[in-house]
Amino acid sequence: xxxxxxxxxxxxxxxxxxxxxxxxxxxxxxxxxxxxxxxxxxxxxxxxxxxxxxxxxxxxxxxxxxxxxxxxxxxxxxxxxxxxxxxxxxxxxxxxxxxxxxxxxxxxxxxxxxxxxxxxxxxxxxxxxxxxxxxxxxxxxxxxxxxxxxxxxxxxxxxxxxxxxxxxxxxxxxxxxxxxxxxxxxxxxxxxxxxxxxxxxxxxxxxxxxxxxxxxxxxxxxxxxxxxxxxxxxxxxxxxxxxxxxxxxxxxxxxxxxxxxxxxxxxxxxxxxxxxxxxxxxxxxxxxxxxxxxxxxxxxxxxxxxxxxxxxxxxxxxxxxxxxxxxxxxxxxxxxxxxxxxxxxxxxxxxxxxxxxxxxxxxxxxxxxxxxxxxxxxxxxxxxxxxxxxxxxxxxxxxxxxxxxxxxxxxxxxxxxxxxxxxxxxxxxxxx
Numbered sequence: 359x360x361x362x363x364x365x366x367x368x369x370x371x372x373x374x375x376x377x378x379x380x381x382x383x384x385x386x387x388x389x390x391x392x393x394x395x396x397x398x399x400x401x402x403x404x405x406x407x408x409x410x411x412x413x414x415x416x417x418x419x420x421x422x423x424x425x426x427x428x429x430x431x432x433x434x435x436x437x438x439x440x441x442x443x444x445x446x447x448x449x450x451x452x453x454x455x456x457x458x459x460x461x462x463x464x465x466x467x468x469x470x471x472x473x474x475x476x477x478x479x480x481x482x483x484x485x486x487x488x489x490x491x492x493x494x495x496x497x498x499x500x501x502x503x504x505x506x507x508x509x510x511x512x513x514x515x516x517x518x519x520x521x522x523x524x525x526x527x528x529x530x531x532x533x534x535x536x537x538x539x540x541x542x543x544x545x546x547x548x549x550x551x552x553x554x555x556x557x558x559x560x561x562x563x564x565x566x567x568x569x570x571x572x573x574x575x576x577x578x579x580x581x582x583x584x585x586x587x588x589x590x591x592x593x594x595x596x597x598x599x600x601x602x603x604x605x606x607x608x609x610x611x612x613x614x615x616x617x618x619x620x621x622x623x624x625x626x627x628x629x630x631x632x633x634x635x636x637x638x639x640x641x642x643x644x645x646x647x648x649x650x651x652x653x654x655x656x657x658x659x660x661x662x663x664x665x666x667x668x669x670x671x672x673x674x675x676x677x678x679x680x681x682x683x684x685x686x687x688x689x690x691x692x693x694x695x696x697x698x699x700x701x702x703x704x705x706x707x708x709x710x711x712x713x714x715x716x717x718x719x720x721x722x723x724x725x726x727x728x729x730x731x732x733x734x735x736x737x738x739x740x741x742x743x744x745x746x747x748x749x750x751x752x753x754x755x756x757x758x759x760x761x762x763x764x765x766x767x768x769x770x771x772x773x774x775x776x777x778x779x780x781x782x783x784x785x786x787x788x789x790x
Contacts, residue, residue: 389475390460392508396529399556400463400470401538401549406452408545409592411445417593418667421659427668436671447493454488455480456511464526465555471523472513482506489513537585540601544589552583572620579616582609596655602639602646610644617646632661675722676765679730679754680775682718683767686731686752689713691740691771699739701751705729721754730755734786736769746770750785 394401418441419434427433457475474489476482486504490513503520504513514520534551541547550556561577572579584603591597604610621638625631636654639646650658689708694701702708709716721730732755736743743749752767754760763777766785776782 389457389509390473392528393460393462393471393473393510393512393523393526394528394531394534395462395464395526396531397465397553397555398462398529398531398534399465399551399553400461401534401547402461403547404459405545406448406456406458408543410594411441411448411592413594414592415441417596417659418663421656421663422667424660425663425665425668427665433667433671437667444493447488447495451485451488454485455482456485465553466559468522469515469519471519474511474513476506476510480511482511485511486513533585537587537603540587540603541589542599544591544597544599546590546592547588549585549587551585552580557581569623570620572616572618572623574616579613581605582613593655593659594652596650596652598648598650598655600637600639600648604644604646607641607644610641610646613646614639614641630662633658672723676762678722680765680773682721683731683752683754683765683773684771685713685715685718686733687767687769687771687773690733690751691769694740699741701735701740702733703735705731705733724755727755740769743769747772748785750776750782753782 415438418437422430422434455477457477460473461470463470490502502513502515503517504511505520512523514523537549557580560580564576567574567576567579582604584605586602588600602613604613617639621634624634636650637648639648689712690702692712693708719729724730731752733752736749736751746769749769750766751769754765759779763775764782765773766776767773
């Protein structure tokens with residue numbers, strides 16, 4: 359999670375850095391300054407006025423069609439539904455009095471706080487309910503607390519973090535001011551400060567960088583970084599800029615070499631190769647800078663975004679199918695527990711009394727099938743199955759063995775992907 363603010367004193371620094379221009383980051387400094395603390399290490403800002411979600415919908419639709427994605431119209435309809443829901447939500451939030459949105463994260467192990475600067479006459483009760491409910495609507499989620507303070511509505515995950523928000527002291531952070539000033543006029547911006555506590559937490563969690571990040575000792579690499587900033591504009595006027603501030607020019611060169619090693623590994627994935635090539639940073643003194651303009655992003659959309667969306671959609675449907683199988687497995691096990699180990703003869707005996715949701719019978723990967731899963735009743739009572747983790751009893755219905763494998767549910771309740779059909783058939787009758 360992340361955060362957005364700046365101290366009142368910092369606004370002066372920002373304005374001077376930006377040659378006196380009252381840009382969005384300087385305005386942000388004035389509105390959110392009271393919340394920036396001495397140990398704030400991550401700032402995230404989102405400006406809903408800077409995005410055109412209807413234009414984004416059209417842009418994505420064009421990108422998906424241009425990429426020749428299978429079932430493009432269906433995918434576009436699903437994306438439009440989600441974006442439309444979010445657009446309506448943003449409209450309600452802004453109408454209730456929100457100006458922009460920020461997340462602040464202090465040095466670990468604290469939780470982030472969500473800060474929403476308010477317009478005059480804001481409807482605090484409505485805004486609080488909207489923020490706690492989220493774009494999906496419904497009843498507000500439990501746990502989160504909201505309170506108006508210092509000209510903003512603040513939301514924290516629990517009472518302890520809300521108390522921290524109330525008592526936090528604003529600090530003059532010229533380092534953070536400098537990083538925020540580099541972001542510029544982007545609708546979405548992120549700044550991560552390389553503070554000692556944050557670096558310590560990262561190195562404790564990740565001692566060695568994975569090959570996708572160039573490999574090597576994590577502490578040695580991140581010791582060269584002061585801060586990282588990024589700004590993003592959504593389509594149709596898409597833009598991206600990332601800046602890594604190194605300690606000095608030599609550190610910048612070393613970081614560029616690290617990025618190049620990472621790029622060589624990432625390029626092995628043909629989907630990501632064009633993106634990696636375009637994002638390779640250039641050295642500007644003691645900084646690494648990557649930037650993409652609208653034309654480059656349009657090219658990436660055609661070559662990368664379409665296939666990525668198709669892959670993500672397929673993964674999401676597979677995850678949903680596996681979730682359905684887990685619920686069905688649990689229902690079968692619950693039935694057996696209430697019938698002295700006897701397993702049900704069919705799924706109808708499980709759905710209404712235990713699962714209570716007939717939609718889990720539909721496999722999103724095969725929505726035309728009325729029942730997308732096959733139940734095979736094991737011969738033994740469930741408590742007599744010798745190796746329940748190897749006894750398959752539910753699986754995705756299929757006509758031909760799918761190239762990506764089959765999701766299978768087992769008598770111990772776990773679900774996994776089985777890659778080849780011979781192994782799957784042995785799992786239906788383990789021990790034979």
